[in-house]
Amino acid sequence: xxxxxxxxxxxxxxxxxxxxxxxxxxxxxxxxxxxxxxxxxxxxxxxxxxxxxxxxxxxxxxxxxxxxxxxxxxxxxxxxxxxxxxxxxxxxxxxxxxxxxxxxxxxxxxxxxxxxxxxxxxxxxxxxxxxxxxxxxxxxxxxxxxxxxxxxxxxxxxxxxxxxxxxxxxxxxxxxxxxxxxxxxxxxxxxxxxxxxxxxxxxxxxxxxxxxxxxxxxxxxxxxxxxxxxxxxxxxxxxxxxxxxxxxxxxxxxxxxxxxxxxxxxxxxxxxxxxxxxxxxxxxxxxxxxxxxxxxxxxxxxxxxxxxxxxxxxxxxxxxxxxxxxxx
Amino acid sequence: xxxxxxxxxxxxxxxxxxxxxxxxxxxxxxxxxxxxxxxxxxxxxxxxxxxxxxxxxxxxxxxxxxxxxxxxxxxxxxxxxxxxxxxxxxxxxxxxxxxxxxxxxxxxxxxxxxxxxxxxxxxxxxxxxxxxxxxxxxxxxxxxxxxxxxxxxxxxxxxxxxxxxxxxxx
Numbered sequence: 001x002x003x004x005x006x007x008x009x010x011x012x013x014x015x016x017x018x019x020x021x022x023x024x025x026x027x028x029x030x031x032x033x034x035x036x037x038x039x040x041x042x043x044x045x046x047x048x049x050x051x052x053x054x055x056x057x058x059x060x061x062x063x064x065x066x067x068x069x070x071x072x073x074x075x076x077x078x079x080x081x082x083x084x085x086x087x088x089x090x091x092x093x094x095x096x097x098x099x100x101x102x103x104x105x106x107x108x109x110x111x112x113x114x115x116x117x118x119x120x121x122x123x124x125x126x127x128x129x130x131x132x133x134x135x136x137x138x139x140x141x142x143x144x145x146x147x148x149x150x151x152x153x154x155x156x157x158x159x160x161x162x163x164x165x166x167x168x169x170x171x172x173x174x175x176x177x178x179x180x181x182x183x184x185x186x187x188x189x190x191x192x193x194x195x196x197x198x199x200x201x202x203x204x205x206x207x208x209x210x211x212x213x214x215x216x217x218x219x220x221x222x223x224x225x226x227x228x229x230x231x232x233x234x235x236x237x238x239x240x241x242x243x244x245x246x247x248x249x250x251x252x253x254x255x256x257x258x259x260x261x262x263x264x265x266x267x268x269x270x271x272x273x274x275x276x277x278x279x280x281x282x283x284x285x286x287x288x289x290x291x292x293x294x295x296x297x298x299x300x301x302x303x304x305x306x307x308x309x310x311x312x313x314x315x316x317x318x319x320x321x322x323x324x325x326x327x328x
Numbered sequence: 329x330x331x332x333x334x335x336x337x338x339x340x341x342x343x344x345x346x347x348x349x350x351x352x353x354x355x356x357x358x359x360x361x362x363x364x365x366x367x368x369x370x371x372x373x374x375x376x377x378x379x380x381x382x383x384x385x386x387x388x389x390x391x392x393x394x395x396x397x398x399x400x401x402x403x404x405x406x407x408x409x410x411x412x413x414x415x416x417x418x419x420x421x422x423x424x425x426x427x428x429x430x431x432x433x434x435x436x437x438x439x440x441x442x443x444x445x446x447x448x449x450x451x452x453x454x455x456x457x458x459x460x461x462x463x464x465x466x467x468x469x470x471x472x473x474x475x476x477x478x479x480x481x482x483x484x485x486x487x488x489x490x491x492x493x494x495x496x497x498x
Contacts (some may be wrong), residue, residue: 022391023422029396030418036411058361066363077412099440139407140364140371143458143465146407147365182407187367209331210465212367238481267365268373 008291025326045159045175055148059180062136063150097233128242130274135170135183135266143210146174147266149181149274157181157274160240165272168246168263169193169234173274183272186262187212194237197230197246206232206247206260214248216258226250226258231235239279340496348495349389350398352488353378357402369470372477375402376450377443380416380481381488383424384439387479392421415452439485444478451477 039046081088133151151157153176163170163183171191174184180213182193187208195216203219204226216232218225230250236243248260268270357375364371379398399414406413422489424442431438451470459465 019391022393026392026396026418026422029393030415030422033396033399033411033415033418037409037460040409044409044462051404052412058358058405061358062361062363135365137361138365139364140362140366141359141369141373142360142407143369143455143469144407144463145367145408157428190462203334208464210368210469265367267367308333 002181008068013095022038042302048175048177050238051175051182052152052180055177055180055182059136059150062148063134064152066134066136090152128276130161130276132271132273133157134271135269136180138266145185145191145208145210147171147183147185149173149183149272150179151274152177152181154178160277160278162241162245162275163272164245164268164275165166165264165266168248169241170262170264170266170269170272172240181274183266185266186264187214193241193247194235195232196235197226198233198244198246199230202226203235203237204232204258212261213251214262216248216250216260218256218258224253224254224256224258228252230258231263232260236278240277242275242278344495348392348491349382349386352381352491353398354401356396357405360405370472372448372473372480373406373450374404374407374484376413376417376447376482377477377481378488380420380443380446381484381485382492383421384442385488385492386429386484390421392418392425395421408454409457409461411448413456415457416453420446420450440478440481443481443485447477447481448474 025199035046048287067223071294079119097314131151133149133155135147136150138147139145147170149163151155157173159173159176161173163172167184171183171185171188174182178184185208186193186206187210189208189210191208193201193206202225206214209215210292216226226296229252232247232250234245234247246263248262250258250260336465353375357380359373359374375398378396395417396414399412399417400410402408402413402417403410425447427442428434451474452467455465455470
């Protein structure tokens with residue numbers, strides 16, 4: 001095959017100029033592209049409005065198709081479950097018996113937990129769930145790990161909110177548009193989650209590896225304490241994720257880090273929950289009486305904190321004597 | 329299915345002649361809107377493959393600047409930082425333009441080679457830009473994507489030729 005017709009316009013001046021102009025436009029446009037990336041280096045969530053607008057356009061398509069293909073992702077599991085039905089049934093029965101006992105224990109522990117929290121005056125807001133929504137698409141051709149959520153600012157979804165599924169943590173909201181939001185998945189390498197081992201309190205940091213797994217790096221020095229099969233849960237440090245959300249299960253040890261797989265696979269989960277950041281929903285109330293009992297000297301009249309509130313009444317008599325002696 | 333032949337005395341509309349390639353590339357970029365929740369970059373950059381196919385099939389169709397709006401649209405859809413495909417696609421088209429001045433003979437294998445080089449440049453450039461803007465990952469992550477995008481190119485080029493036949497027939 002001969003080479004394609006040359007684009008060189010010969011002696012036609014006008015054609016020469018127009019060709020030249022087209023290259024000027026192309027090169028300057030490419031430079032603008034570089035400039036946009038430069039902006040994104042300093043402000044990665046910039047241009048969220050434009051992106052959100054584009055996501056709004058594709059949202060109806062993605063949401064409709066998501067409704068159609070539900071269950072296809074787990075078709076292999078259905079087949080395997082059918083083949084192993086008999087033996088699996090017996091195993092599951094035994095498991096259910098064991099779990100029933102554990103559930104009763106867990107309920108008791110939960111009761112105790114609520115009581116202890118009340119004792120600590122640590123109050124949790126009644127409602128920490130913002131909205132439950134579907135994940136409708138993802139950045140399948142990019143190396144970043146984003147997923148698109150079918151809910152946005154109109155449903156009160158704000159950037160930074162944790163996203164979880166019943167199985168475990170999924171990620172957090174990166175940017176949010178009107179009716180869609182981008183979720184930074186657990187497996188993106190810019191998503192860092194403070195975790196601990198579920199059975200004891202060995203703290204670690206989980207970072208995404210961009211390939212569907214996470215890297216779990218223990219905070220303690222010395223040799224790697226983790227073993228394959230260890231379940232990691234959020235530790236609640238940092239105040240974003242509430243404690244004890246399942247995160248990942250360790251599958252492999254590599255030197256001083258462990259490689260884990262997230263427990264909630266975003267491709268499998270039916271719906272995810274957007275939660276409020278933990279530090280917002282948990283607070284220690286600063287009532288005037290508590291403040292007064294903490295700083296007795298600042299209060300001018302000694303009579304007010306003494307009799308009215310229980311915390312002040314519970315203070316040891318020596319302390320009240322001291323304040324009484326100090327104030328006159 | 330072979331497209332129907334032209335009716336006598338009819339010319340295809342201007343929109344059909346010029347819009348078909350642009351819309352097909354945009355639809356290729358929009359494939360990320362499919363409800364596939366990927367755990368790694370598994371999907372080939374179909375928008376890029378279609379752009380290369382059209383460019384290599386019909387060199388006179390587009391000037392190099394066409395990659396700017398198409399790349400911007402791809403960035404909006406793909407989750408890459410804005411400007412990434414805009415830059416890489418334009419540079420690719422300019423490079424193809426300049427390579428055509430040097431090559432004396434062209435055949436199918438050369439087209440594939442050019443497309444393979446373009447895919448490698450665009451995907452590794454995309455990885456670089458994603459790393460610069462807070463992402464991560466190494467070249468191992470995109471190797472599978474590069475391989476099957478390259479293998480997929482002849483198929484996409486074939487579909488593109490089929491679409492082109494429909495395009496120029498009224």
